[in-house]
Amino acid sequence: MTEPTTGTLRVPGAVLHHERRGSGPPLLLIPGGAADAGLYAGLAPHLATRYTVVSYDPRGMSRSRLDGPLTDQSVEEWSDDAFRLLDLLAPDEEVRVLGCSSGAITALALLARHPERLRTVVAHEPPLLELLPDPEPYKALFAEVRQLCRTDGPGPAMARFAEALGGGGAEAERATELAPEIREMAPRMHANLPVFLERVLCPFAFSVPDLAGLRRAGDRLVPAAGRDSRGQLPLYGPVARLxxxxxxxxxxxxxxHVGATERPREFAERLLAVLD
Known part of the structure; x- marks a missing residue:
């Protein structure tokens, strides 16, 4: 597998690590959760024969270091980071974007604020709880997980999260079958868990999307979800309502929810069809 070309970008308050593979029109992959650019290491090679594939570590994650202390993260600030990355790597081109989970929330904000820079945005399962018919039980759960991470650490917090969302042995079994490059990311992802659970999860999941802006750019948006997420209200419900x-x-x-890592080849085939 060809190693990506890496670089850094200075943005207000942080330095972003980014990676690039392939050639062709630009395609930006925005990771979600506690993941970094490595989330797409299995997916990107299947896309890089047709696109210049770019991903990055969001601010505060892995190799993207903050200048100051960690505080609650902002959807708007993260979308600004993505916009600055577009200006660096593809200043004169419309860009295609895939965002997964909380990365999809960033992608939606990017589209609402800068539609002229984007050709297509695929937003895969953004956990926008405010779009649910009754968001309060899930908001209480997410707040409980955040507090549990602060008091007991990320292990018990993630166990509670997985239990409440229906995770279990099947997901753990599939994780052992992931590609080596994804397993390589695991220690970084573990180190990122307090950042995600304490400073990203609630600010992002409790945010309200700019529906007016998204309507204006509706012809560029593809709301997306995994087939296996059907029936899982906090995963499939928000994007279905959107x-x-x-x-x-x-x-x-x-x-x-993590189809891009579980089934990278099949996911890439579907993504290429959507982008075409």
């Missing part, structure tokens, strides 16, 4: 509000349909992808 699609309904925007008068479109959900594009289903192979796998579940």
């Amino acid at each position: 699609a309904e509000l925007l008068g479109t349909e959900v594009a289903e992808f192979p796998g579940g």
